[in-house]
Amino acid sequence: MLVVMKADATSRDIEEVVRVITELGFKAHVMPGPTRTAIGITGNRDAIDSSHFENMHGVAEAIRVSKPYKLTTLDLKPEKTVVRVGDASIGDHDLAIIAGPCAVETREQTFAVAEVIRNSGAQFFRGGVFKPRTPPTAFQGLGEEGLQILAEVRERYGLNIVTEVVDEHSVGLVERYADIIQIGARNMQNFSLLRRAGRSRLPVLIKRGLGATIDEWLLAAEYVMIEGNYNVILCERGVRTFSDYNNETLDLAVVPAVRSISHLPLIVDSSHGAGKNYLVTPLARASVAVGIDGLMVEVNEPTSTRLNNVQELTPDQFMQMVSEVRAIHELIFP
Ligand code: PEP
Numbered sequence: 001m002l003v004v005m006k007a008d009a010t011s012r013d014i015e016e017v018v019r020v021i022t023e024l025g026f027k028a029h030v031m032p033g034p035t036r037t038a039i040g041i042t043g044n045r046d047a048i049d050s051s052h053f054e055n056m057h058g059v060a061e062a063i064r065v066s067k068p069y070k071l072t073t074l075d076l077k078p079e080k081t082v083v084r085v086g087d088a089s090i091g092d093h094d095l096a097i098i099a100g101p102c103a104v105e106t107r108e109q110t111f112a113v114a115e116v117i118r119n120s121g122a123q124f125f126r127g128g129v130f131k132p133r134t135p136p137t138a139f140q141g142l143g144e145e146g147l148q149i150l151a152e153v154r155e156r157y158g159l160n161i162v163t164e165v166v167d168e169h170s171v172g173l174v175e176r177y178a179d180i181i182q183i184g185a186r187n188m189q190n191f192s193l194l195r196r197a198g199r200s201r202l203p204v205l206i207k208r209g210l211g212a213t214i215d216e217w218l219l220a221a222e223y224v225m226i227e228g229n230y231n232v233i234l235c236e237r238g239v240r241t242f243s244d245y246n247n248e249t250l251d252l253a254v255v256p257a258v259r260s261i262s263h264l265p266l267i268v269d270s271s272h273g274a275g276k277n278y279l280v281t282p283l284a285r286a287s288v289a290v291g292i293d294g295l296m297v298e299v300n301e302p303t304s305t306r307l308n309n310v311q312e313l314t315p316d317q318f319m320q321m322v323s324e325v326r327a328i329h330e331l332i333f334p
Pocket residue numbers: 102128132183184185186207237269272
């Protein structure tokens with residue numbers, strides 16, 4: 001159920017509704033907006049009788065939500081969510097750019113790439129230190145040592161750090177060093193991990209699972225939000241198809257489709273969806289044209305051979321891509 005308050009409802013009115021929800025044994029999620037506040041209710045198994053709220057002071061209406069997700073929807077919050085991180089944000093007018101290597105390999109490599117990212121004007125640096133690798137023998141990341149390098153990057157270059165978590169223990173570590181928690185495609189339905197991220201003070205970026213439907217993806221976001229963390233960013237990164245010329249297939253139609261349902265900021269990772277270097281920039285251009293809030297892209301030193309360097313852009317390619325996507329963004333959202 002969703003309780004929509006009148007435009008002139010006072011904070012006392014809102015508190016009263018929250019009190020009734022809590023007394024019924026449910027959880028209240030207050031979503032203030034410029035025109036009205038809505039209060040989402042979770043924790044109920046069966047339908048709630050709307051008469052609990054209908055006659056309360058300041059209540060406009062109590063609406064039954066038939067969809068399995070409640071907190072991610074435009075019904076609850078018609079305005080887009082803007083996730084703010086320091087001076088930067090994701091979801092407002094500007095195009096956010098999150099770039100960096102697939103993995104933090106060495107301090108030198110990470111600093112060299114960070115300098116390029118900073119010079120491009122991007123606000124976010126990415127780099128994995130906990131790597132979910134298909135073969136168990138493959139490089140799994142530097143762990144906490146890598147987080148220390150990322151914290152130095154933030155200090156020196158003023159970039160906000162986005163890095164992946166793989167289990168509850170790594171969330172605790174990432175919280176100490178980074179600015180945004182990334183949940184990878186392979187963990188999109190790791191429900192205990194999602195709940196743990198929901199109890200964090202950091203925003204959470206959720207990659208779409210390799211075979212996830214929109215409903216499954218939004219329900220992953222719902223797991224985080226139900227714990228009280230409403231700073232969630234969705235990231236399309238390609239899904240499995242029959243295509244055999246790339247890794248996964250970037251699903252750009254999902255961008256307007258999710259927009260029609262959810263208020264959450266939506267970004268595209270054009271690197272993992274491509275899997276090949278020459279596909280990354282064209283897909284980035286198309287992603288920006290389709291109306292995303294941000295772009296994630298892998299960039300590395302040309303000499304690195306460690307992980308995804310078949311898909312990572314070189315610094316020169318990245319700089320060129322940034323100028324192209326900014327021009328497209330400016331054209332579409334002047
Ligand atoms: C990554 O960002 O390096 C990564 C492993 O992404 P994904 O979860 O989308 O495969």
